[in-house]
Amino acid sequence: xxxxxxxxxxxxxxxxxxxxxxxxxxxxxxxxxxxxxxxxxxxxxxxxxxxxxxxxxxxxxxxxxxxxxxxxxxxxxxxxxxxxxxxxxxxxxxxxxxxxxxxxxxxxxxxxxxxxxxxxxxxxxxxxxxxxxxxxxxxxxxxxxxxxxxxxxxxxxxxxxxxxxxxxxxxxxxxxxxxxxxxxxxxxxxxxxxxxxxxxxxxxxxxxxxxxxxxxxxxxxxxxxxxxxxxxxxxxxxxxxxxxxxxxxxxxxxxxxxxxxxxxxxxxxxxxxxxx
Amino acid sequence: xxxxxxxxxxxxxxxxxxxxxxxxxxxxxxxxxxxxxxxxxxxxxxxxxxxxxxxxxxxxxxxxxxxxxxxxxxxxxxxxxxxxxxxxxxxxxxxxxxxxxxxxxxxxxxxxxxxxxxxxxxxxxxxxxxxxxxxxxxxxxxxxxxxxxxxxxxxxxxxxxxxxxxxxxxxxxxxxxxxxxxxxxxxxxxxxxxxxxxxxxxxxxxxxxxxxxxxxxxxxxxxxxxxxxxxxxxxxxxxxxxxxxxxxxxxxxxxxxxxxxxxxxxxxxxxxxxxxxxxxxxxxxxxxxx
Amino acid sequence: xxxxxxxxxxxxxxxxxxxxxxxxxxxxxxxxxxxxxxxxxxxxxxxxxxxxxxxxxxxxxxxxxxxxxxxxxxxxxxxxxxxxxxxxxxxxxxxxxxxxxxxxxxxxxxxxxxxxxxxxxxxxxxxxxxxxxxxxxxxxxxxxxxxxxxxxxxxxxxxxxxxxxxxxxxxxxxxxxxxxxxxxxxxxxxxxxxxxxxxxxxxxxxxxxxxxxxxxxxxxxxxxxxxxxxxxxxxxxxxxxxxxxxxxxxxxxxxxxxxxxxxxxxxxxxxxxxxxxxxxxxxxxxxxxxxxxxxxxxxxxxxxxxxxxxxxxxxxxxxxxxxxxxxxxxxxxx
Numbered sequence: 001x002x003x004x005x006x007x008x009x010x011x012x013x014x015x016x017x018x019x020x021x022x023x024x025x026x027x028x029x030x031x032x033x034x035x036x037x038x039x040x041x042x043x044x045x046x047x048x049x050x051x052x053x054x055x056x057x058x059x060x061x062x063x064x065x066x067x068x069x070x071x072x073x074x075x076x077x078x079x080x081x082x083x084x085x086x087x088x089x090x091x092x093x094x095x096x097x098x099x100x101x102x103x104x105x106x107x108x109x110x111x112x113x114x115x116x117x118x119x120x121x122x123x124x125x126x127x128x129x130x131x132x133x134x135x136x137x138x139x140x141x142x143x144x145x146x147x148x149x150x151x152x153x154x155x156x157x158x159x160x161x162x163x164x165x166x167x168x169x170x171x172x173x174x175x176x177x178x179x180x181x182x183x184x185x186x187x188x189x190x191x192x193x194x195x196x197x198x199x200x201x202x203x204x205x206x207x208x209x210x211x212x213x214x215x216x217x218x219x220x221x222x223x224x225x226x227x228x229x230x231x232x233x234x235x236x237x238x239x240x241x242x243x244x245x246x247x248x249x250x251x252x253x254x255x256x257x258x259x260x261x262x263x264x265x266x267x268x269x270x271x272x273x274x275x276x
Numbered sequence: 277x278x279x280x281x282x283x284x285x286x287x288x289x290x291x292x293x294x295x296x297x298x299x300x301x302x303x304x305x306x307x308x309x310x311x312x313x314x315x316x317x318x319x320x321x322x323x324x325x326x327x328x329x330x331x332x333x334x335x336x337x338x339x340x341x342x343x344x345x346x347x348x349x350x351x352x353x354x355x356x357x358x359x360x361x362x363x364x365x366x367x368x369x370x371x372x373x374x375x376x377x378x379x380x381x382x383x384x385x386x387x388x389x390x391x392x393x394x395x396x397x398x399x400x401x402x403x404x405x406x407x408x409x410x411x412x413x414x415x416x417x418x419x420x421x422x423x424x425x426x427x428x429x430x431x432x433x434x435x436x437x438x439x440x441x442x443x444x445x446x447x448x449x450x451x452x453x454x455x456x457x458x459x460x461x462x463x464x465x466x467x468x469x470x471x472x473x474x475x476x477x478x479x480x481x482x483x484x485x486x487x488x489x490x491x492x493x494x495x496x497x498x499x500x501x502x503x504x505x506x507x508x509x510x511x512x513x514x515x516x517x518x519x520x521x522x523x524x525x526x527x528x529x530x531x532x533x534x535x536x537x538x539x540x541x542x543x544x545x546x547x548x549x550x551x552x553x554x555x556x557x558x559x560x561x562x563x564x565x566x
Numbered sequence: 567x568x569x570x571x572x573x574x575x576x577x578x579x580x581x582x583x584x585x586x587x588x589x590x591x592x593x594x595x596x597x598x599x600x601x602x603x604x605x606x607x608x609x610x611x612x613x614x615x616x617x618x619x620x621x622x623x624x625x626x627x628x629x630x631x632x633x634x635x636x637x638x639x640x641x642x643x644x645x646x647x648x649x650x651x652x653x654x655x656x657x658x659x660x661x662x663x664x665x666x667x668x669x670x671x672x673x674x675x676x677x678x679x680x681x682x683x684x685x686x687x688x689x690x691x692x693x694x695x696x697x698x699x700x701x702x703x704x705x706x707x708x709x710x711x712x713x714x715x716x717x718x719x720x721x722x723x724x725x726x727x728x729x730x731x732x733x734x735x736x737x738x739x740x741x742x743x744x745x746x747x748x749x750x751x752x753x754x755x756x757x758x759x760x761x762x763x764x765x766x767x768x769x770x771x772x773x774x775x776x777x778x779x780x781x782x783x784x785x786x787x788x789x790x791x792x793x794x795x796x797x798x799x800x801x802x803x804x805x806x807x808x809x810x811x812x813x814x815x816x817x818x819x820x821x822x823x824x825x826x827x828x829x830x831x832x833x834x835x836x837x838x839x840x841x842x843x844x845x846x847x848x849x850x851x852x853x854x855x856x857x858x859x860x861x862x863x864x865x866x867x868x869x870x871x872x873x874x875x876x877x878x879x880x881x882x883x884x885x886x887x888x889x890x891x892x893x894x895x896x897x898x899x900x
Contacts, residue, residue, distance in 0.1 A: 014374040020366065021383035024443070028386055030410070031398055043408040045417065089296065092289035100286035108294065110561055115301045117553035119501050121522040122546035125529045125538045126307035149300040156293060172618050173651035177665035177712070178639035187664075191655040210391040212504035217530065227504065230393040234400075234508040241402060248394045259389035260382050267452045270445070271490050272560050 028256070035059070035245035042241035058246035066229070068247060075225035075251075077140050078215070079208035082147035083155075083201055089148075090155040091197075095189075097156075098163035099171065109160065113272060116153040120213045131218055138220045146218065147208045154207070155200055158269050162196025199265035202258055206266075209255045226251040305546075311539035318533035331540035335528075341541075343516040344524040347431060351520055352499045354435040355442060356492055362439070363446025363491065364484065368476070370447070371454050381451075388444040392504035399437045400426065400509045430510050430517045437505055442498075446491045453487035454480065486559075493556035500549055521545055567629045568720035568752030569594045570615060574624035577610055577776075584610055585776040587624055592720075592754065592769075597746050600756045601763040601799070602773035608756045609724055611773070615754065616722050617641050628719060639668070644713035645722040648729065650705045652697040652712075658684075659693040662711045669716075683711040686745075703734045710745070720752035727762065739765060760800055764788070772796050794896035797822050803852060805890070806864045812837075818891035818899055825852060827888035828866040830874075835881025839864075841874045855882060 022029075033049065034042045041052035062068045097105045127146065128137075136142035166189065174188045212227040219228050230251055233244050259266070312331055316324040335341055370381060387395065404425035406412045412422035425433040457480065465479050503522050506512055512519035512527065519527070525545060529538025574587040585607045592598050600608040613619045615626060617638035625634045633641050644665075652661050659680055666676045684690045687707040697705055706726060713721055723742070727735045743766050746753050757763055763770050764784045772779040772787065772795070780792040784800075791797035797805050805822045813821045829835065830853060839857035849870045856863045866882060874880060891899040 010373050010375065013369070013372040014376065014380075017369050017372075017374055017380045018376070020369070021380040024440070025383035025386050027395070027398055027403065027440070028390065030402060034402065045413040046410055089292050093293040096286035096289040100282045102283065102286070106561070108290065110557060112293070112297055113560065114553060114557060115297050117497055117549055117556070118301065118305075119497075119522070119542075119545045119549040121501060121503070121525045122542040122549070123304035123308055124525065125311060125535050125542060126304040128530065129307075129535070130304070149296060152293060152297060152300075167649055167651065169647045169649050169651040170653065172616075172638075173645065173647055173712075174653075174664075175618070175638050176616060176643070176645045177716070178668035179664075180668075183668060188653055192653075206389060210389070212392040213501065216393075216504060216507065217526070227391050227393050230391065230397060231504065231508050233397055234393075241408065244397060244401065248398060252390050252394055255391070256386060256389045259385070263381070263385060263448060264452075266388075267449055271449060271494060 028252070031245040031248050034241055035249045037242050039240055039242045042245070058242040059250070062243050062247045062250070065243075066232075066247075068229070068250065071224055071226050071229035072250065074140055074223055075209055075227075078143045078147060078223075078225050079205045081140070081144040082151065082208050083204040085144060086148045086152050086155045086204065087197070087201065090152060090159055094156050094159035094163055095185075098160050098166075099168070109157070112153045112156055116150075120150075124217060127214075128217065137218060138222045138224075140223045143215060143218060143223060143225070146214050147211055150211070150214070151204050151207055154269055154272075155204055157272050158200040158203070158265075159193075159196065161268065162200070163193060165196075166192050199262060200269070202262045203265050203269040206255050206259055206262065308539045308542045308546075311535050312543050314536050316535040316539075318535060324536075327536070331536040332544075335537055335540045335544070340516045340519060340524060344519050344521050347516070347518060348500065348520040348522075350431060351435055351438065351502060352496055354432075355438045355499055356495060358435070358439040359442045359446040359495065360488060360491060362443050363450050364488070366443070366447040367450035367454050367484075368480075370451055385444040385448055387440050388442070388448075390441065392441070393508050395437060395441055396505040396508040399433075399440070404433055426510055427514055430514060434502075434505060434509065434518050437509070438499070438502060441505075442495055445495065449491050450484060450487050453484055457483045490556075490559060493552055493559065496552045497549060497556065500545070500552070521548070567594050568592075568718075569627075569629050570720060570752065570754075571627040571630075572615075572624065573627065575611075575614060575621050575626060576623040577607075577614055577619065578622045583776070585614075588776075588778055590771065590778065590781070592752060594752055595750045597743075597753045597755065597766060597768045598771060599763040599767035599769070600754065600771050600773055601760055602758065602779075603799075604758055605775075606773040607776035608758075608773050610776075612645075612722055612724055612754060612756045616643055616645050642716075642719040643722055644716045644718035644720075645724065646706075646709045646713050646726045648725040650697075650709040650726075650729075652705055652708055654697055657694050657696055658689060658700070658708050658711075661697065661708055662689075662715055665712060665716045679715045680711075683714050686714070687711050702730050703738060706730065706738060707741075710742075714745075714749075718751065720754060723753065723755040725756055725758070727757070727759075742766065761802060764800065770800075772799060790898065791890065792898055794820065794822070794892050797890055797892070797898075803865045803867075806862075808860055808864075810860070812859055813891075816889070816891055819894045820892045820896070822890040822892065823864075823884040824888065825865040825867040827885040828864065829883045829885065830855070830866050830868050830872070831881045831883065832874075832878070833881065835883040837864075837882040837884075839880055839882060841876060841878045841880055843876070844874060846870070853880075855880060857882060 035058055036054045036056065037049060037052055038055050038057065041049060044052070097109060131137045131142055170188060170192070171184060174184045179187065210227065215225050215227045216231060219225070230247060233247065313326055313328060314324045315327045315330070366384060370377065370384070374380070401409065403409045403411055406422040406424040411425070415422040423429070461479060462475060465475050470478065501522050502520060503526065506518055506520065506523050510518040512523045521541065522545065525538050525541035528534045528541060570592040572588060572590040574589060575585065576583065576587040577585040600611060602608050610619065614621050617633070617636065621634060625632055627633065628641055653664065656664065662680045662683055663676045666679060680693070681690070684693055687710060689704065689707055689711060692700060692704060697708065700708065709726070726742075727738055730738060739762060755766060767784055769781065770784055770787055771781050774795055780787060780796045787796060787800045791800060794807065798807070801824055803825050805824045806828070807820050807822050809820045813819060837857045837859055839855040842854040842856055842863055844854070845852040847870065851868045851870055851872050853866050853868060853874060854863045855866055864882060893899055
């Protein structure tokens with residue numbers, strides 16, 4: 001099916017695509033470069049920036065001035081916490097809907113998705129007031145709960161589509177082979193579902209890590225994850241280009257790498273299976 | 277395939293999710309609805325009397341509401357246009373044979389994984405700042421007067437930033453859809469004498485139509501809620517030049533502490549999002565049957 | 567032992583009755599084939615016996631004991647699925663050993679039985695591979711191996727050959743028949759392919775819309791089909807059906823004559839006609855002949871060397887000893 005294409009055509013394609021790719025990627029590349037420059041060099045013209053000497057000082061400065069590590073750990077706690085809490089609740093639901101479908105299963109699934117369509121700003125006031133009255137404003141556990149609820153429909157949905165791909169005959173075979181429900185889940189279902197669960201976890205960590213509505217509105221100094229921490233640079237401090245770059249690179253690097261590995265799952269997770 | 281015993285167990289397993297999501301939906305929603313009919317301001321303690329449609333009236337007649345609606349529309353429309361057209365072109369390009377496709381694809385999709393606050397600040401300072409930004413340096417190098425993006429073309433600048441973030445999403449989805457196109461279909465049309473343009477127009481575009489619709493609907497849902505990019509770059513200004521509906525509601529509820537007004541805005545935002553959601557849900561539902 | 571009895575077994579999905587109450591007796595050691603067009607309920611019937619579906623009415627006896635409410639694993643039956651249903655994350659060895667592991671057999675015993683099954687099925691060299699690395703035929707053998715090691719009272723096969731290509735299918739057909747001769751265990755085999763049914767079965771059960779149309783040995787079904795449906799379903803190429811004056815002459819609404827029971831001649835015979843398309847198989851030749859007397863062309867078999875051209879005039883003569891007569895309801899007349 002694949003056809004031989006002449007080399008000059010292929011070179012042209014590569015050149016155009018590489019140029020456009022570089023343009024898209026340039027902002028990330030540029031802050032990577034700036035993060036290794038001194039504050040004075042970072043605001044010079046692009047050519048002077050490139051030729052200036054390299055230094056790691058900004059990375060150290062970010063931690064010293066603002067306790068970067070605390071915010072990084074907040075991001076880790078919040079994204080991992082909400083993802084795994086969500087997984088815990090979603091796995092049984094997705095399992096049941098995929099393998100014991102009832103007449104209403106589809107409706108339930110669609111309704112769950114519809115909760116994801118709710119604009120967060122529509123419930124900003126009540127959530128803010130509830131959080132204030134419960135005293136969980138600016139706490140990590142509060143954010144874990146909100147982000148878990150935000151992403152629960154996506155987690156259920158993704159797990160459901162992965163579970164559905166496990167052929168029913170295999171589970172029947174296990175039952176014929178004498179496996180109890182527990183053994184069926186343990187020896188057959190779980191090993192087959194692990195890749196799907198891993199993708200689900202990955203995508204949800206990415207989504208929670210980058211979530212920038214609730215994290216900005218429900219946190220202050222204590223529980224602020226990186227999204228909110230970086231936002232504090234919008235004050236005149238943003239003029240410290242090298243430090244802003246260093247902080248940004250540290251904030252996006254882990255998720256960027258995870259993202260590269262989860263391209264396919266991203267499509268499935270964000271289109272709810274409407275595009276395959 | 278199911279037996280009776282498993283049915284009951286299944287219901288028990290689904291219950292926690294349903295209860296949580298139901299609570300997550302119903303409790304705040306009904307509170308928003310309730311507050312939107314009260315005169316309720318956090319800095320003015322005392323009774324919160326029922327005032328009927330007053331909040332809606334003031335929210336809708338405020339000139340900044342009209343501005344916010346226009347800005348929201350321009351923002352959503354502008355970004356959709358750029359990402360769908362750009363995404364289609366990118367997808368067509370990336371579908372061609374080339375070297376290093378994996379690397380190029382990674383570069384193209386990377387912006388999607390950059391958190392909104394970072395991309396807002398990076399574009400604002402490192403690129404669009406008239407004194408120290410790259411665009412400023414380039415303009416000066418070529419002898420032009422640098423543009424002060426956020427005071428001269430604030431909304432356009434935000435559209436640019438948001439498009440940069442969402443172009444990868446459109447590209448990725450359209451590329452996935454394009455790759456599922458049966459190559460024999462294209463070969464058949466080639467045998468039938470179709471030129472490259474007619475092949476794109478009559479075969480590829482209809483095949484992509486569904487994916488494009490999905491991109492438009494999903495992006496609209498997310499774009500209606502754009503918030504962080506505005507917060508870190510312009511704070512909605514100058515004036516209300518970059519205030520969208522989400523930001524306006526944020527301002528009235530968390531900056532002016534007017535719970536009633538903010539809630540009325542929230543209800544309007546929910547209605548707007550639901551109009552889009554209905555279409556999206558229908559498409560997803562159809563796919564579920566297949 | 568593997569004697570299975572169905573008493574008034576029926577199955578409905580909601581309002582829809584897919585299997586009206588039916589009785590069936592399967593003797594120990596028999597090779598029984600359920601055959602019928604798709605949607606006839608043959609797979610559902612097999613799944614009822616397996617216990618993968620609950621019956622809506624009636625009872626299933628296995629070796630005389632009521633098994634209706636016994637879960638699938640406890641019925642002592644083994645099943646080979648259409649998709650093979652191998653566990654993709656386990657090696658061939660682990661796949662075959664899985665039922666033994668579930669039964670709590672010790673490791674040494676497991677290994678011994680797996681090795682033995684692998685030897686019988688020519689899988690000894692592949693034991694450490696994953697199913698994804700095997701060909702279709704090998705996967706099929708692994709699925710059979712997983713069934714064999716349990717030493718079940720009966721094997722259930724659900725269209726096991728439908729995912730294989732034609733050549734492999736013939737080979738596996740022989741292997742399964744061979745296995746049956748060697749193990750002499752009851753086998754119930756579901757297929758839509760009447761050739762598989764004819765070549766493998768001791769007893770064929772022809773199903774249509776959940777009803778048993780006829781039960782009998784392959785030759786009984788071939789010689790005395792009980793009705794038009796069975797007559798048309800068993801035998802290849804299909805039996806020719808003729809109605810109208812020629813049928814009335816023989817006191818029937820419809821008469822049926824198989825291609826192999828019709829003589830072709832160029833000079834004399836009962837039904838004059840014109841040769842249409844001919845299919846040369848080498849050993850036989852099938853002619854499609856348009857007779858003056860009938861609307862539809864008839865298919866006839868002649869020797870491999872007979873060479874007639876498109877448009878040649880011929881005469882057909884049915885062999886009256888092998889003529890099948892059917893009444894208005896489509897039932898066989900004596």
